[in-house]
Amino acid sequence: MASTSSEDSADLRVGLAGYGLAGSAFHAPLVSTTPGLRLDGVLTTNPERRAQLAAEHPGARAVDSVEALLGTRPDLVVVANANRAHVATARAALEAGVPVVVDKPLAATSAEAAELCELAAARGLLLTVFQNRRWDADFRTAQALVEAGRLGAVHRFESHFDRWRPQLKAGWRESADPADAGGVLYDLGSHLVDQAIRLFGPVVRVYAEVDVRRAAAGAAVDDDAFLALTHAGGVRSHLGMSALTAQLGPRLRVLGDKGAYVKYGLDPQEAALRDGRRPGGEGWGEEPPEAWGLLGTDADAEPYRSLPGDYPAFYAGVERALREGGPAPVDPLDAVRVLRVLEAARRSAAEGTAVEPAGEEA
Secondary structure, eight states: OOOOSSOTTSOEEEEEEOOSHIIIIIIHHHHHTSTTEEEEEEEOOOHHHHHHHHHHOTTSEEESSHHHHHHTOOSEEEEOSOGGGHHHHHHHHHHTTOOEEEESSSOSSHHHHHHHHHHHHHHTOOEEEEOGGGGOHHHHHHHHHHHTTTTOSEEEEEEEEEOBOOSOOSSGGGOOOGGGTOSHHHHTHHHHHHHHHHHHOOEEEEEEEEEOOOGGGTOOSOOEEEEEEEETTSOEEEEEEESBOSSOOOSEEEEESSOEEEEOSOOSHHHHHHTTOOSOSTTTTOOOGGGOEEEEOTTTOEEEOOOOOOTHHHHHHHHHHHHHOOOOSSOHHHHHHHHHHHHHHHHHHHHTSOBOOOOSOO
C-alpha cells in the first residue's frame, strides 16, 4: 500500500467529488465524523450546493474541477459524482497516486471496473467501493444468523428494495443512456446483488425480468426488475427492485431447513442522514423493537433483536487500511462480480432465458 502524504499522527485529508445526495447526505457526514479523516476539498460547481457545503462543513473548501481537487493534495479521493463520471474521476486520482473510494456502481461496465482494479493494483493504491448496505441492520443480522447456523441449511434468500414513486424525478438516474448506468437495476440492484453474493458466494446462473412500468409518465429506463440467481453452492436468491410498489412486502426473507428470518422495513441510517443527523453516538443505527424481524417457524417465530446498522464502519475501515496497509473494507473485485451479474441480467431479460455471468477473472 502506498504511503499517504500526511504524517501518521495527522488527519488524512479527503477530497470529495460531488455534493449531491450521495456526497452531502452520506459521504461528507461519514468522513467528517471518522477519527483520523478530515473533509478538506469538495468538487461542486452548483451555487446552492456550495452554500450548503459552507453551512454544513465550513472547514472544507469548494473547488470546480477534478484537477483542482487533486491540486489540494488529498490523501484520499471519494468519487460521489454522477455514474458516468466515476471511471474518469477515479482513474485521474489513481494516476495521480491518490487512493480512491467510489460510490456504487464502480463503473457502467464490468470491463471498465476491472481496468480500474488493475490500475489500482499496478500503482499499489487502495481502491474500494461504497457498498454501505453491507452495514444495514437487517443485512448484518441476517448474515450473523446464517453464519451461526441458526436457520440450518439455507435454500432461498428473498430480498427487496421497493418504493412507491409513480412520478419521475429529474436527474441522470432516469436516463436511458447506458453511460449513465441509470435505472433501478444498477441503482438498487448493485446493493441487492452485492448482499446476495456476500451471503452465499459466486453466482453461476441468472434469470431476470427488467421492465419500464412508468412509460406513460415518461420513463425511459428500467424502474421494475426481478432477478433469480443460482449460487455455486445451490442457494437461490430472488431479488426485487421497483419504483412502482404501492404496498411493500418484506425487506428480506432467509429460508432454511430449521427456520426462517423475515424482516420488514428499511435500516434507519439513511433516513437519519437525510434528516441531518450525524453518524455515531449512542443509539446510532439501532432499531426499535417493533422493527425487529421474526426468527423461527410459523409455530414458534419470535422477534429477534436487530444488530445495529453501522455505516461508520466503512470509513473506519478505509482509514485503517490507509494507515496500516490492511485490506479495503470492500474488495473492488466484488464490484466487478456484481456488475457481471447485472450485465447477465440485462442479457437474460433481453433473451427471455437464464444465462451464465461472465467468469470470475478480473
